[in-house]
Amino acid sequence: xxxxxxxxxxxxxxxxxxxxxxxxxxxxxxxxxxxxxxxxxxxxxxxxxxxxxxxxxxxxxxxxxxxxxxxxxxxxxxxxxxxxxxxxxxxxxxxxxxxxxxxxxxxxxxxxxxxxxxxxxxxxxxxxxxxxxxxxxxxxxxxxxxxxxxxxxxxxxxxxxxxxxxxxxxxxxxxxxxxxxxxxxxxxxxxxxxxxxxxxxxxxxxxxxxxxxxxxxxxxxxxxxxxxxxxxxxxxxxxxxxxxxxxxxxxxxxxxxxxxxxxxxxxxxxxxxxxxxxxxxxxxxxxxxxxxxxxxxxxxxxxxxxxxxxxxxxxxxxxxxxxxxxxxxxxxxxxxxxxxxxxxxxxxxxxxxxxxxxxxxxxxxxxxxxxxxxxxxxxxxxxxxxxxxxxxxxxxxxxxxxxxxxxxxxxxxxxxxxxxxxxxxxxxxxxxxxxxxxxxxxxxxxxxxxxxxxxxxxxxxxxxxxxxxxxxxxxxxxxxxxx
Ligand SMILES: C[S@@+](CC[C@H](N)C(=O)[O-])C[C@H]1O[C@@H](n2cnc3c(N)ncnc32)[C@H](O)[C@@H]1O
Ligand SMILES: [Zn+2]
Numbered sequence: 051x052x053x054x055x056x057x058x059x060x061x062x063x064x065x066x067x068x069x070x071x072x073x074x075x076x077x078x079x080x081x082x083x084x085x086x087x088x089x090x091x092x093x094x095x096x097x098x099x100x101x102x103x104x105x106x107x108x109x110x111x112x113x114x115x116x117x118x119x120x121x122x123x124x125x126x127x128x129x130x131x132x133x134x135x136x137x138x139x140x141x142x143x144x145x146x147x148x149x150x151x152x153x154x155x156x157x158x159x160x161x162x163x164x165x166x167x168x169x170x171x172x173x174x175x176x177x178x179x180x181x182x183x184x185x186x187x188x189x190x191x192x193x194x195x196x197x198x199x200x201x202x203x204x205x206x207x208x209x210x211x212x213x214x215x216x217x218x219x220x221x222x223x224x225x226x227x228x229x230x231x232x233x234x235x236x237x238x239x240x241x242x243x244x245x246x247x248x249x250x251x252x253x254x255x256x257x258x259x260x261x262x263x264x265x266x267x268x269x270x271x272x273x274x275x276x277x278x279x280x281x282x283x284x285x286x287x288x289x290x291x292x293x294x295x296x297x298x299x300x301x302x303x304x305x306x307x308x309x310x311x312x313x314x315x316x317x318x319x320x321x322x323x324x325x326x327x328x329x330x331x332x333x334x335x336x337x338x339x340x341x342x343x344x345x346x347x348x349x350x351x352x353x354x355x356x357x358x359x360x361x362x363x364x365x366x367x368x369x370x371x372x373x374x375x376x377x378x379x380x381x382x383x384x385x386x387x388x389x390x391x392x393x394x395x396x397x398x399x400x401x402x403x404x405x406x407x408x409x410x411x412x413x414x415x416x417x418x419x420x421x422x423x424x425x426x427x428x429x430x431x432x433x434x435x436x437x438x439x440x441x442x443x444x445x446x447x448x449x450x451x452x453x454x455x456x457x458x459x460x461x462x463x464x465x466x467x468x469x470x471x472x473x474x475x476x477x478x479x480x481x482x483x484x485x486x487x488x489x490x491x492x493x494x495x496x497x498x499x500x501x502x503x504x505x506x507x508x509x510x511x512x513x514x515x516x517x518x519x520x521x522x523x524x525x526x527x528x529x530x531x532x533x
Pocket of ligand 1: 065066067068085086087088293295296297298319320321322323324325326340341343406457
């Protein structure tokens with residue numbers, strides 16, 4: 051009844067990527083290769099329009115590339131705190147060590163990475179491009195989201211052709227690309243990852259694996275390492291679009307060759323002037339690009355058309371001219387959308403009117419504080435794990451009845467999966483046990499206070515609507531004792 055595929059290949063979305071990512075079905079993308087803004091606190095401008103390295107709306111105008119803690123949506127934080135405690139710790143630590151701005155940037159990226167993880171197939175991989183400003187923190191966030199065992203490489207892109215100007219430290223001439231697989235099932239085309247033998251390492255010719263003479267030289271070249279020497283695009287190069295953050299095609303072709311096959315879907319949610327998409331197209335992959343920039347479509351069309359440098363100059367005035375762009379787009383098998391896709395793989399989401407915040411359903415919009423208050427009002431200040439009557443509601447913490455229910459679509463944080471616990475119970479339960487298991491342990495260890503407060507098998511079956519109805523019928527009288 052709900053088709054699990056969506057017809058979104060070869061589409062450019064001109065939107066905030068969070069909205070689009072949330073509309074893409076789970077397990078549907080083969081490869082994500084992307085280069086988000088870096089938190090450099092620099093303005094970036096170029097000849098063909100400019101973009102500001104920021105996640106804020108209103109990218110037209112010279113806003114600095116920076117993130118502020120007060121712009122972090124509280125719902126994002128709550129979602130991370132509830133569903134991904136390790137990731138929450140990473141963000142908290144970042145706040146202490148690096149400061150609020152970097153932590154805010156990490157929140158921005160993390161909510162998107164969670165969606166990227168969801169939409170990748172089990173055989174999918176992700177390559178995330180970062181520079182030195184936040185890469186240590188990003189690495190921890192990806193570990194928390196993808197799992198440290200799915201780490202594959204920290205690729206160093208060495209742009210050796212750029213002169214060093216620094217007199218206080220060494221020239222910073224590399225970016226880092228983190229490569230993670232979603233699972234062990236992700237393919238890797240290792241045999242295609244070769245480069246010519248270098249003259250200075252003659253002895254290496256003898257083998258694929260250094261120093262092991264059992265293997266003869268391979269005529270396709272030697273196996274590549276994780277340091278990639280690729281020059282930045284110079285101003286004379288034909289691929290130069292004028293967009294300030296354009297990355298070399300060679301770099302993204304290499305990534306796409308390594309971790310995808312012809313026909314696969316390659317997604318770049320921060321596609322900029324479309325380097326990933328053009329590389330995917332040249333290698334016969336399907337592509338999906340997302341960028342809020344109004345000139346993203348201009349770049350993909352002019353690059354698909356493979357225009358000369360002179361023509362590029364001539365077309366510059368059409369950068370955001372919709373009629374011109376509509377017309378130029380026609381010969382190409384591509385779609386352009388300014389509305390996000392709607393998920394078709396999940397009946398509750400398929401019809402939903404998705405808000406542009408991270409959370410999905412209405413009931414989920416209750417804040418932690420609201421849920422806490424609702425549960426205390428209804429059930430009194432009791433710990434659900436040991437029946438302890440707290441002298442003050444602040445002794446009770448919000449936890450989950452079942453720590454692992456509905457992880458994919460956040461059903462876990464629904465009020466009907468919530469419990470109030472005292473601190474010792476919360477520590478004991480951690481996120482390993484269900485509430486019933488905790489109660490059994492407490493009973494065995496002698497921590498259970500007298501009286502049974504609730505039939506908890508009943509509690510876990512509640513729906514939000516049921517609870518609201520009961521509260522409306524009997525405000526402030528409904529207690530666990532009464533069930
Ligand atoms: C570093 S650039 C990507 C450059 C690209 N690799 C290329 O070679 O053209 C980052 C891009 O992310 C876009 N961006 C930033 N925040 C975004 C968001 N929330 N949604 C969609 N795009 C966003 C910016 O407009 C910018 O074009
Ligand atoms: Zn307790």
